[in-house]
Amino acid sequence: MPLPLGHTAIGLALYEGVSKRSVFEDWKTPLAAALLANLPDIDVFLGLLWAWNGSAFHRGPTHSLLFALVAALLYARAAALWKGLPRIGFKTALLLVASHVAADAALSSAGVSWFWPFAVFFSQGSTGWGEVTRMALKSNPIDATLGFAAFLVLALRRGLLLLRAARAPVLPRENVRR
Numbered sequence: 001m002p003l004p005l006g007h008t009a010i011g012l013a014l015y016e017g018v019s020k021r022s023v024f025e026d027w028k029t030p031l032a033a034a035l036l037a038n039l040p041d042i043d044v045f046l047g048l049l050w051a052w053n054g055s056a057f058h059r060g061p062t063h064s065l066l067f068a069l070v071a072a073l074l075y076a077r078a079a080a081l082w083k084g085l086p087r088i089g090f091k092t093a094l095l096l097v098a099s100h101v102a103a104d105a106a107l108s109s110a111g112v113s114w115f116w117p118f119a120v121f122f123s124q125g126s127t128g129w130g131e132v133t134r135m136a137l138k139s140n141p142i143d144a145t146l147g148f149a150a151f152l153v154l155a156l157r158r159g160l161l162l163l164r165a166a167r168a169p170v171l172p173r174e175n176v177r178r
Ligand SMILES: [Zn+2]
Pocket: 040, 041, 063, 100, 104
């Protein structure tokens, strides 16, 4: 199953793919994109705090389409109201949160709750604080592969942008706005 590093790699590459601007144009955007791509796993912390078991609610409501829609809507509204937050629109935020659920579903055998509240698949077992910390810090081959793939996507896009900028005609000073 992808861990934080894997979800972050997918999120950053996805942002680069769908957005007109690069995710690395400022320092806040990659943080916000990583946060949205990892947001569904907030259920691990809720489980740890509530029942001392990270698996108690894992892959339940927060791993659903409904959660992705609500989270994306809330983020887009908050970013429109509060200028301190990076501007990530509803559609991009939705893709980032949903990418988490899609990656969990595709890369592990256990189910996710896409259609909660109509269907729910909680993960099994018991996971304490120590185990959650170990899992979050440790990297597995899938995460390393996803990280490398994301790096290639980012490097390729950066290269293409630089190439386009190099080919663009230089405009006279007074025609350049902003
Ligand atoms: Zn997850």
